[in-house]
Amino acid sequence: MNNFIYDIPTKVYFGQGQIVHLPELIQTCGSRVLLVYGGGSVKKTGLYDTITHLLRENGIEWQELSGVQSNPKIGSVREGVRLVREHQLDCVLAVGGGSTLDCSKAICAGVPYAGDPWELVLDRTKVQACLPLITVLTMAATGSEMDNIAVISNPETKDKRGFSSYGMYPRFSILDPVYTFTVPRSQTAAGTADIMSHIMESYFDQVRGASVQDGLSEALLKTCIQSAPVALAHPDDYEARANLMWAASLAINGLNSLGKNRAWTCHPLEHVLSAYYDITHGVGLAILTPRWMKHVLNEQTVDVFARFALNVWGVDPQLDCWTAAQQGIERLSVFFASMGLPMTLREVEIDESRLEEMAEKAAETDFSRAFVPLTREDILQIYRACL
Amino acid sequence: MNNFIYDIPTKVYFGQGQIVHLPELIQTCGSRVLLVYGGGSVKKTGLYDTITHLLRENGIEWQELSGVQSNPKIGSVREGVRLVREHQLDCVLAVGGGSTLDCSKAICAGVPYAGDPWELVLDRTKVQACLPLITVLTMAATGSEMDNIAVISNPETKDKRGFSSYGMYPRFSILDPVYTFTVPRSQTAAGTADIMSHIMESYFDQVRGASVQDGLSEALLKTCIQSAPVALAHPDDYEARANLMWAASLAINGLNSLGKNRAWTCHPLEHVLSAYYDITHGVGLAILTPRWMKHVLNEQTVDVFARFALNVWGVDPQLDCWTAAQQGIERLSVFFASMGLPMTLREVEIDESRLEEMAEKAAETDFSRAFVPLTREDILQIYRACL
Incomplete structure (x- = not known):
């Protein structure tokens, strides 16, 4: 360790x-907020009304940045920074899923920075003070509510990059499972794949023991494997949600990766896919992960995969480690498919044409400390296996 | 939940x-510290020299409170409060195990309080501001390094009570497993029983799901079950330590009991034993826990015990739930014994004579929200089963 x-x-x-705690939490940061949200779902569910009512009742002024897209774009960040400056706001209140939260984090970092916020994404050491961030989560997936990471896309450069800084941790996050009752089936499934990927990125690590x-x-x-099918069948099952x-918050708040290398693999491979094709992040991860696993299963890694198969999937403890490892990978793949997720790139309209270019791009990441270091050729093979 | x-x-x-980070951490709190420790072990191991060297090198002044005993006494707390006031110290630096840390927490709470510190133990709502606390842990057991609880004994009233307040969380804790290499066998075993008890107090809870x-x-x-025997056989095995x-820190920092009732049973039962007989806390817990389990195993609880047996002890999944539950309890008992812990009250020189009196005392605790509520008669039966 x-x-x-x-x-x-x-x-x-x-x-x-x-x-109900929202006003008192905002008041620890100030009295003027930037309310950030995505599409209209927070209006449909009534959460927007609940929140603006609470703000109004408590004399909290706000400006709005709406329309934050999935794979949030640097343009929204720039607009948010402009609004905060123009109206001299004290903090950011993000209401939504990971995209809204990530965009809000980048705004919080961008406000005190004199240059263009994209410079911060490219070089996180430039992040200094950050505006306080409060989040109200409406979807279990990215874990952005409890970490200090933001992933921002730049459509012009076809970049999708994560950056992080201590000040970007939300100060407070309100997690009410009821807000996730209305998350559509496909997003619940993709969100679960994202959660599981975060966990596996830490689990499959060079550091053992x-x-x-x-x-x-x-x-x-195991919580995901038990709860996701229940949530898909009964969207308003409080306990499953x-x-x-x-699980989504703990998957990525750093707890399960303490003392490990934290050198991720599938996320950087996926970020290239969704930067090029704007596919759903969790779907990309579900497609990639089992193929990546098969690619890196070898003499040095088989014991980790066998432990995964035994402790997570409950395969027969009598199996030899290779059979167990293969069964674990297969069980993961079957589980993703059982949630209705597309399991090939062709299903999300990605074909062979740009795989080489994307592999080249993905190989810019330093994989030397990853569970198994990957070359451009490895990445291309994994992408091809996903077709 | x-x-x-x-x-x-x-x-x-x-x-x-x-x-090496100690000076910078102290300097966030001030430049004058109360150094609190127990017996001579920190001097024997050289840790005292390391720390005082760092303090001296960095211009940090200190006063010392040494001789903190196990089951720390209110007298030490009073003495610490006096020293802090007399020398106008900025913070407390606790170096040792749970007793030293608990005593230090009570000092931190006691300094700004005008009355006698025992009043805070009896009524935690009286705790207001607290002096900052930094800890350097030398033993894995109580988890005091990451919670806000202090357990203090009053020999005059034969009381041993826990109290807690938000300000009593250590600001920083330094956990170097190497410092635990010299922990004697018996203390490693008793510490492991304490850790496991903290976990089980949260696991066996009215709140399910x-x-x-x-x-x-x-x-x-499972980490305790795997690591403790290695640490006992090879005291300097870094990974096991x-x-x-x-595990000791996470056992009680609140994470595994979020959303549960947090109404403990074995700890209050044990506190009476060690208040009357000054036995080692972890030993008392090891003796009590399996007997408590047998006493509360019933139609309503058997499923939790069966899950415990299956997921923690790996009993045969084909067993019916009653057999599994009983095997799980038996495995726990055998495990404690295998670490060389006394497993009866007579072995720690407690006989029948004061069991009724102690049961009466223990029944002052409110067990109504416990996993299974206990009466004075239940407690007496459990104590008797431990003889």
């Missing part, structure tokens, strides 16, 4: 009705 | 050599 520092500063208000962290990862994966929601 | 607030403010510096929390508890228990140390 590597040395580590545990420091997760976000305070989470979890459970039905916790929105971090027993607590790996055990937590297994518990989180609650377990998914909390 | 109940609603909850996640808020764990302690920053943890984990791993070999993290002590908290999948992430219960899965984390299982992972923590590291896993035990981190």
